[in-house]
Amino acid sequence: MQEKLFKIARVGLHYFEEPCISGESGSGTIFFSGCTLKCKFCQNYSISALNEGILVDRETLKKCMLYLQDLGANNINLVTPALYVNLLKNSLYETKSALKIPIVWNSSGFESEKSLEGLEGLVDIFLPDYKYSDDDLAWEYSNAKGYNEIAFKAISKMRKMCPVDEFDDNGLMKKGVIVRHLVLPGTVDNSLGVLDRIAEIDKDMYVSVMSQYFPTEQVKDHPVLGRRITEEEYDKVINHFFEVGLHNGFSQDPSSAIEEYVPDFNLGNLNKILSNL
Numbered sequence: 634m635q636e637k638l639f640k641i642a643r644v645g646l647h648y649f650e651e652p653c654i655s656g657e658s659g660s661g662t663i664f665f666s667g668c669t670l671k672c673k674f675c676q677n678y679s680i681s682a683l684n685e686g687i688l689v690d691r692e693t694l695k696k697c698m699l700y701l702q703d704l705g706a707n708n709i710n711l712v713t714p715a716l717y718v719n720l721l722k723n724s725l726y727e728t729k730s731a732l733k734i735p736i737v738w739n740s741s742g743f744e745s746e747k748s749l750e751g752l753e754g755l756v757d758i759f760l761p762d763y764k765y766s767d768d769d770l771a772w773e774y775s776n777a778k779g780y781n782e783i784a785f786k787a788i789s790k791m792r793k794m795c796p797v798d799e800f801d802d803n804g805l806m807k808k809g810v811i812v813r814h815l816v817l818p819g820t821v822d823n824s825l826g827v828l829d830r831i832a833e834i835d836k837d838m839y840v841s842v843m844s845q846y847f848p849t850e851q852v853k854d855h856p857v858l859g860r861r862i863t864e865e866e867y868d869k870v871i872n873h874f875f876e877v878g879l880h881n882g883f884s885q886d887p888s889s890a891i892e893e894y895v896p897d898f899n900l901g902n903l904n905k906i907l908s909n910l
């Protein structure tokens with residue numbers, strides 16, 4: 634019997650990623666419990682901070698990936714995988730040859746360059762966050778020391794591993810990097826600094842500038858985090874995107890700031906997969 638090493642909160646198709654990731658058939662998400670950051674405003678709080686989920690072994694994880702592929706997923710989307718990086722390298726090595734769809738590394742950006750070594754050839758698409766250029770804010774909101782430099786180096790490394798963005802005839806990404814930035818209320822300067830740093834890495838990089846922030850229960854009374862962002866804040870960030878020479882990316886309609894986009898962490902299809910083992 635294999636050791637149960639991975640804690641998973643949800644397995645299922647997800648339709649609210651960037652269009653080149655979700656497509657029409659959905660992205661095959663596997664949500665791992667825990668996260669390298671501890672964001673006060675986390676929209677996945679029950680799994681990132683409270684560690685909800687169940688433990689599974691390597692064989693079950695493999696079955697999850699194959700199940701999602703059979704379901705018609707456009708890719709296998711490993712969400713908050715960084716705490717399991719070394720175990721995942723072995724797992725992906727074993728499973729990769731059975732997969733015809735890309736593997737997506739969907740992470741917080743707060744991970745060391747060293748930990749990413751060895752993912753080359755196993756991960757096809759990196760989808761990291763770049764949350765902060767302001768380290769004080771990173772400490773205050775996400776309990777992260779030195780976030781800016783760590784994320785800069787990690788994303789630079791990801792870009793070296795995946796230097797070219799490739800899409801199929803349907804516009805689905807097959808290889809590449811998309812950096813996500815969630816605009817937070819009252820912190821436009823932090824967002825502008827993030828875009829400056831991404832442009833320093835590569836002006837051709839795809840950047841997803843997200844407006845979907847909404848205050849969760851944990852921060853609803855917070856003096857700054859207790860509100861959604863304004864259109865003016867979002868527009869300033871989008872203008873800066875072009876000012877610094879970025880030209881590939883995705884924007885969101887501010888109306889997308891709705892809780893319905895956050896999946897239920899009720900294990901999704903995991904129970905079905907476990908009952909067929």
Ligand code: SF4
Binds near residue numbers: 668775
């Ligand atoms: S990086 Fe994302 S998943 Fe992790 S705690 Fe922050 S908001 Fe939550």
